[in-house]
Amino acid sequence: MSRKISDKLIEMGVEVLPFKIETEKCDGDKSIIDTWITYRDEFLKYSNDGKSIEWIKTGKLTPLDKYYKDLFDMDLSVSYFNNIKLKITCSLAFREFIFSFGDHARWGLSSRDSKSYITRLACSDEMSEIQNNPAAYKEFIEWKNKYDAGDAQFDEMREHLPLAHQTQFVIQLPVKQFIKYLAIYYSTFRDSMNDSWRKIYVACYNNTDLRPWLTKIPHYTNIEESRLLRFKGRLARFEDSDTINSSIDRIYQNKVFKYLGKIGSGLYSQLIRHESILPIGWVDHMLNMNKMEVPNCKVPFDTYVHTSDTRLGDIVKTRTSWFASSNADGDHNSWIHIINQLIVCKDGRPLLKDNKHIFKWFDEDGEFYPEATSKYDVDLSTRFYKGYNRFWVDPVALEYPEIIFDRLLKLGYSKVMDLYLQHFTEGYFKDNPNNSYRIQWDKWAKECKYEGLDPAESNTDYSVYTVYWEMYRDEGMDLKYIINLMKDSIK
Helix, strand or coil: CCCCHHHHHHHCCEEECEEEEEEECCCHHHHHHHHHCCCCCEEECCCCCEEEEEEECCCCCEHHHHHHHHHHCCCEEEEEEEEEEEEEEHHHHHHHHHHHCCCCEEEEECEEEEEEEEHHEEEEEECCCCCCHHHHHHHHHHHHHHHHHCCCCCCHHHCCCEEEEEEEEEEEEEEEHHHHHHHHHHHCCCCCCCHHHHHHHHHCCCCCHHHHHHHHHHHCCCCHHHHHHHCCCCCCHHCCCCCCCCCEEECCCCCCEEEEEEEEHHHHHHCCCCCEEECCCHHHHHCCHCCCCEEEECEEEEEEEEEEEEEEEHHHHCCCCCCCCCCCCCCCCHHHHHHHHCCCCCCCECHHHHHHCCCCCCCCCCCCCCCHHHHHHHHHHHHHCCCCCCCCCCCCHHCCHHHHHHHHHHHHEEEHHHHHHHHCCCCCCCCCCCCCCHHHHHHHHHHHHCCCHHHHHCCCCHHHHHHHHHHHHHHHHHHHHHHHHHHHHHC
16 A cells, blocks of 8 residues: 555644634624525514524514525525635645635735745645645655755745745625635546545534535535636637637626736735736646646636736736745746736837836826835834845835845846936935935844844845946946856956
């Protein structure tokens, strides 16, 4: 008998932890009955003792539990009025499955809020038997060690999180809607991931608020949400499906789905948190989990979204803000992958005058509103202190363009960073050595250097890149050429 994959993970030092669904708040059955009889008060009311429903015309009494069962069995829209707030401890894969549905409140742990939650070695047991999980955790451990040694950026390590890695999130929605999601999971994965479904079902059964609803699962296995979430194997539902070609927008039930290319789940998990976005691609990605050589967040997959061009443009304007536009061109897990689809290039290079539409601080006429940049200064408070060196501080708030060169050296060229530098050369952002934040940062950087701290625990000295900034600003040298010079100087 072959060994369980979870046993191999435990030998590697990975904790295999239970899938859990906990109720934080639930309206209960009474909320459904209240809503039902409020608009039938000519015929129905609660009895004087509150234990029955009284039929006003006849005086007949029906015990509350019997009346609720009759109402529950009818499965009407009024059933949606039993709302529940759940805290779910699960794999990244299950979280993204639930988050792919856009009609409920959801919020999850962020690596910025809980670094320790990301860096721990934990596997959620509903995904513990996925093939090649050990390969995913082996790779993650290697990158975690690189990060701990100061040889890798946090985002690089996070990209290598296994899809089975355990996280936690909170959602609030009608119980009936959540049961529909479970039905979709059952109908989609019961054959390919039977062990996963069994553990999820048991966890739901152990939740007394969900247990009575589980009998509804067979009724919801072929609902509209299920048909909409999948596109592979259903290309006949789209126009121009004679040729199976993913790299074009498609239409399904009068909805246009824009093709965003092959993106990694690190980017997908951020994309689906935005409102007014309906994504397609994750269900098919999960169906391939057992075939992946290394099932982690770096694996790219075809992704479509249904949203308006205006809404996508609004999201991009948020994601071109400094805190969000990390990594280099070509990274499937970076917002730059989506942003680049909207950037205009002439002779291979983006010019700011052609690309003001991707930045929040330019209006439709290209007029500059610097007040819009201050909206993100609040992020500075979490990234500005002695010994900070996890993410880059904001070059706009510090009026310090050399920060951009540090990012370019460590991550590589990106059109967005090129455009950021043009903000400085064209005077929209200032290069100001007298900026108080900048003076304080340089002071900390020098103190940290003298104290001999590990680079991962000390402020970076960005002033060492001044010569490259001057080459770019004064001599107009090609930015990609400058990056190569920087790399050569490091060697």
